[in-house]
Amino acid sequence: MTDESAGRAPLPATATTVVVGAGYAGLTAAVDLHDDGVDVVVLEAADRVGGRVLSERLDHVSGLVIDHGGQWVGPTQTRLLAAAQRFGVSTFPTYNTGDHLELWTDGVCRPFRNAGPADGPGVAAYEAATEQIDALAATIDPDHPGATASIADWDSQTVQTYLDREVSDGDARTRLALAVQGVWTVEPRDISLFHFLFYVASAGGFDQLMETEGCAQERRFDAGAQAIPQAMAAYLGDRVHTDAAVHRITVLDDGGVLVDTARGQVRARRVVVAAAPGAAVRIQFTPPLPQARNRWMERSPMGDVAKIHTVYDTPFWRSVGLSGEATVYGDHSVGVVFDNSPEDGRLGVLVSFVYADRQQRWARLPDAQRRADVLATLTALFGDQAGAPLHYTEKNWPDDPWAHGGYAANPAPGVWLEHAETGWRTACGPLHWAGTETSPVWNGYIDGAIASGRRAAAEILAALR
Amino acid sequence: MTDESAGRAPLPATATTVVVGAGYAGLTAAVDLHDDGVDVVVLEAADRVGGRVLSERLDHVSGLVIDHGGQWVGPTQTRLLAAAQRFGVSTFPTYNTGDHLELWTDGVCRPFRNAGPADGPGVAAYEAATEQIDALAATIDPDHPGATASIADWDSQTVQTYLDREVSDGDARTRLALAVQGVWTVEPRDISLFHFLFYVASAGGFDQLMETEGCAQERRFDAGAQAIPQAMAAYLGDRVHTDAAVHRITVLDDGGVLVDTARGQVRARRVVVAAAPGAAVRIQFTPPLPQARNRWMERSPMGDVAKIHTVYDTPFWRSVGLSGEATVYGDHSVGVVFDNSPEDGRLGVLVSFVYADRQQRWARLPDAQRRADVLATLTALFGDQAGAPLHYTEKNWPDDPWAHGGYAANPAPGVWLEHAETGWRTACGPLHWAGTETSPVWNGYIDGAIASGRRAAAEILAALR
Numbered sequence: 058m059t060d061e062s063a064g065r066a067p068l069p070a071t072a073t074t075v076v077v078g079a080g081y082a083g084l085t086a087a088v089d090l091h092d093d094g095v096d097v098v099v100l101e102a103a104d105r106v107g108g109r110v111l112s113e114r115l116d117h118v119s120g121l122v123i124d125h126g127g128q129w130v131g132p133t134q135t136r137l138l139a140a141a142q143r144f145g146v147s148t149f150p151t152y153n154t155g156d157h158l159e160l161w162t163d164g165v166c167r168p169f170r171n172a173g174p175a176d177g178p179g180v181a182a183y184e185a186a187t188e189q190i191d192a193l194a195a196t197i198d199p200d201h202p203g204a205t206a207s208i209a210d211w212d213s214q215t216v217q218t219y220l221d222r223e224v225s226d227g228d229a230r231t232r233l234a235l236a237v238q239g240v241w242t243v244e245p246r247d248i249s250l251f252h253f254l255f256y257v258a259s260a261g262g263f264d265q266l267m268e269t270e271g272c273a274q275e276r277r278f279d280a281g282a283q284a285i286p287q288a289m290a291a292y293l294g295d296r297v298h299t300d301a302a303v304h305r306i307t308v309l310d311d312g313g314v315l316v317d318t319a320r321g322q323v324r325a326r327r328v329v330v331a332a333a334p335g336a337a338v339r340i341q342f343t344p345p346l347p348q349a350r351n352r353w354m355e356r357s358p359m360g361d362v363a364k365i366h367t368v369y370d371t372p373f374w375r376s377v378g379l380s381g382e383a384t385v386y387g388d389h390s391v392g393v394v395f396d397n398s399p400e401d402g403r404l405g406v407l408v409s410f411v412y413a414d415r416q417q418r419w420a421r422l423p424d425a426q427r428r429a430d431v432l433a434t435l436t437a438l439f440g441d442q443a444g445a446p447l448h449y450t451e452k453n454w455p456d457d458p459w460a461h462g463g464y465a466a467n468p469a470p471g472v473w474l475e476h477a478e479t480g481w482r483t484a485c486g487p488l489h490w491a492g493t494e495t496s497p498v499w500n501g502y503i504d505g506a507i508a509s510g511r512r513a514a515a516e517i518l519a520a521l522r
Numbered sequence: 523m524t525d526e527s528a529g530r531a532p533l534p535a536t537a538t539t540v541v542v543g544a545g546y547a548g549l550t551a552a553v554d555l556h557d558d559g560v561d562v563v564v565l566e567a568a569d570r571v572g573g574r575v576l577s578e579r580l581d582h583v584s585g586l587v588i589d590h591g592g593q594w595v596g597p598t599q600t601r602l603l604a605a606a607q608r609f610g611v612s613t614f615p616t617y618n619t620g621d622h623l624e625l626w627t628d629g630v631c632r633p634f635r636n637a638g639p640a641d642g643p644g645v646a647a648y649e650a651a652t653e654q655i656d657a658l659a660a661t662i663d664p665d666h667p668g669a670t671a672s673i674a675d676w677d678s679q680t681v682q683t684y685l686d687r688e689v690s691d692g693d694a695r696t697r698l699a700l701a702v703q704g705v706w707t708v709e710p711r712d713i714s715l716f717h718f719l720f721y722v723a724s725a726g727g728f729d730q731l732m733e734t735e736g737c738a739q740e741r742r743f744d745a746g747a748q749a750i751p752q753a754m755a756a757y758l759g760d761r762v763h764t765d766a767a768v769h770r771i772t773v774l775d776d777g778g779v780l781v782d783t784a785r786g787q788v789r790a791r792r793v794v795v796a797a798a799p800g801a802a803v804r805i806q807f808t809p810p811l812p813q814a815r816n817r818w819m820e821r822s823p824m825g826d827v828a829k830i831h832t833v834y835d836t837p838f839w840r841s842v843g844l845s846g847e848a849t850v851y852g853d854h855s856v857g858v859v860f861d862n863s864p865e866d867g868r869l870g871v872l873v874s875f876v877y878a879d880r881q882q883r884w885a886r887l888p889d890a891q892r893r894a895d896v897l898a899t900l901t902a903l904f905g906d907q908a909g910a911p912l913h914y915t916e917k918n919w920p921d922d923p924w925a926h927g928g929y930a931a932n933p934a935p936g937v938w939l940e941h942a943e944t945g946w947r948t949a950c951g952p953l954h955w956a957g958t959e960t961s962p963v964w965n966g967y968i969d970g971a972i973a974s975g976r977r978a979a980a981e982i983l984a985a986l987r
Binding site for chain 1: 677678679680682683708709710711712714769800803804806810813814816817820821823824826879882885920921923926934935936939940941
């Protein structure tokens with residue numbers, strides 16, 4: 058959602074701190090600084106706040122709010138829950154009653170709960186593998202990833218290599234591949250075993266990433282997940298400037314920083330760069346950033362994901378005992394489906410996720426074929442009714458001009474080992490780094506973004522004292 | 523070398539073709555287009571032409587010319603030899619008489635020729651491994667990398683994984699790691715087996731990459747390797763503009779292209795982007811580039827290399843039967859040394875290469891320690907005389923504000939498989955791609971840059987007809 062009422066005021070010539078990026082990370086940093094009395098200005102490239110969180114109100118569909126980006130909150134995501142409480146945004150449980158469906162590679166559709174159908178191919182081996190993954194991840198202290206005993210070994214091999222070697226059951230490997238696609242929005246070949254395990258550790262275990270009840274997908278926001286950054290921006294008032302893309306950041310000899318946008322220049326004592334790595338790396342830094350930080354950002358590409366919402370006059374799947382959640386293997390583009398209906402169930406909403414290799418193929422199709430492709434999968438899962446939605450809408454994150462993808466940036470193999478020490482999030486003089494990718498907790502999630510904003514604000518408060 | 527006499531003329535408002543980047547690739551494209559009567563303008567971000575090729579004349583050291591960047595030409599690099607001939611730049615053989623030295627991990631120094639000392643640890647296993655590598659690479663058609671039978675397997679594992687699995691001899695693995703560092707300027711964990719094999723295939727075999735006589739390091743340029751791009755720029759005259767960094771490229775609805783620099787805007791019918799991927803990805807493209815091309819560039823980070831030249835009053839190592847070439851293992855920062863003296867031997871010059879992990883550590887040292895570190899290794903190899911050069915100079919490519927590293931950009935694991943088809947070098951409407959990374963021959967080398975410029979020019983000539 059965009060807010061027409063604010064954002065285009067002239068930029069101030071100076072501010073104690075400039076925050077680059079008005080996603081959860083940047084706005085959290087700005088709120089913390091503002092709370093502590095620090096003069097702060099937020100510069101956002103897009104015409105809205107929220108970053109990779111984007112809610113849309115469909116006025117022609119009963120005012121339904123859908124979330125094109127990050128949308129869930131889990132019980133251990135205490136920072137996000139606290140932000141929701143502070144800014145008055147209520148939550149409700151993700152619909153999680155009835156059977157999930159699994160459409161397997163052979164076209165067989167099986168109901169399930171938990172990790173997979175009891176009679177599903179490779180489920181037992183999959184569960185054994187996730188136990189091993191949790192055991193390996195438990196050796197990582199997410200606050201000190203570089204100190205992990207096996208980091209050199211684990212960051213030198215892809216997850217695909219690990220799966221090929223350790224998981225002999227091909228069906229279990231297929232399941233784990235969808236888990237990687239669904240959580241990291243990449244293929245197992247694209248990330249290292251270390252990044253995979255770090256991410257698991259930062260979330261508190263594999264199930265936390267995968268499950269709904271008690272886990273990352275437990276609850277949703279009545280007003281959409283963007284309501285919180287919008288409320289943060291309202292709290293900050295005219296300190297938040299949209300349509301203000303930063304293209305150059307210059308650290309002066311006197312320690313001050315010049316931040317350049319097409320709408321003018323702001324001079325600051327400290328800067329928080331809270332844009333995603335793939336956006337931040339496109340800023341021209343003078344003098345050039347330290348090699349470790351530059352390489353960290355250059356080598357952390359965003360994942361590939363699209364979210365497709367289909368709206369129906371009722372959540373009709375519920376009446377036949379289905380939860381609306383589904384996992385899809387084989388030739389389908391859709392990988393995962395969730396019930397994304399409003400809490401009162403006045404409408405039925407399914408959200409379909411398309412990831413990684415499948416996203417790349419799907420995104421190249423013409424509009425009508427993309428839609429037909431998604432609806433064919435939904436029909437295979439939920440029957441003909443699913444193929445005739447009242448409303449169909451897509452958000453293809455790799456096309457987003459500022460985020461360049463989603464959900465998060467994933468360091469390539471070797472990057473953690475080579476650059477964790479100083480490249481991950483260490484301040485470079487007056488330049489501080491935020492964004493969920495810099496978080497040791499819930500890395501890649503909204504909660505991690507908030508944690509990173511709090512840390513960056515604390516760094517600056519300490520520096521200004 | 524910079525050329526003060528030209529480059530800062532006002533930019534023209536229009537040109538049939540704009541070339542972004544005045545390295546070998548861009549200048550070759552511009553020369554070909556100009557030869558064919560096409561109106562062309564070259565926009566270069568730096569204050570000089572040459573890109574990753576940079577020669578310096580040391581007026582205070584007898585006018586010695588040293589090459590901070592690409593410097594060699596081999597007999598199968600026919601495009602570069604032809605360019606040297608056309609632009610009147612003479613070559614001479616790399617000094618290659620006498621014994622090379624190998625400083626092994628245990629501190630033992632052994633003379634050798636060819637792949638390694640006959641009594642060197644792991645040499646036989648190393649040679650067996652390179653034969654296997656050549657056999658695998660022979661299955662790749664560099665013009666059609668995506669058609670490789672094993673691409674999915676090979677692009678899903680790192681070179682480190684391959685070495686750990688296939689090369690049981692630890693000493694041979696150590697040798698192969700230095701080969702990867704020396705040729706790709708990364709660690710074996712950073713690139714996929716497929717990229718490694720593709721690169722070998724594009725060069726015509728592993729020995730072509732590694733050796734001097736008959737191979738990539740066979741000859742050097744009397745006036746330095748930058749003399750050719752300088753002559754190309756002189757030929758193009760006021761069509762070449764330095765200090766003209768392109769920050770935005772906009773494709774208009776009518777098919778025209780606007781190219782924006784801080785010095786003004788040029789409107790063109792066609793554009794060749796001949797900057798390195800890591801520089802090109804920092805340009806803001808409107809509308810956004812196709813996902814495949816964008817991801818290709820985002821996920822192709824530059825390697826890490828520094829070149830250090832030390833100058834002596836004579837090439838004293840020659841008189842004791844040494845070639846000046848050395849390979850260094852263990853705790854030293856320097857990985858490889860070559861004799862880089864002028865042909866007449868009036869001075870002695872050694873060039874030391876520092877790569878990858880070792881470059882990252884070395885570059886963080888204070889100035890005096892970096893120098894002491896390099897000189898200690900040279901002393902261990904060539905005696906005390908090597909520790910007291912007349913002149914010492916470094917070029918640390920990761921700090922270069924435009925190249926961001928060297929020698930070349932290396933696609934991360936998964937990138938070839940996912941994006942070779944349309945992301946590697948396929949034109950995006952009026953936007954054409956050049957640069958050595960887009961070349962099927964001598965990818966990563968000057969010769970590949972020239973090949974890419976010729977291809978891009980041919981694409982444009984075909985499009986304009």
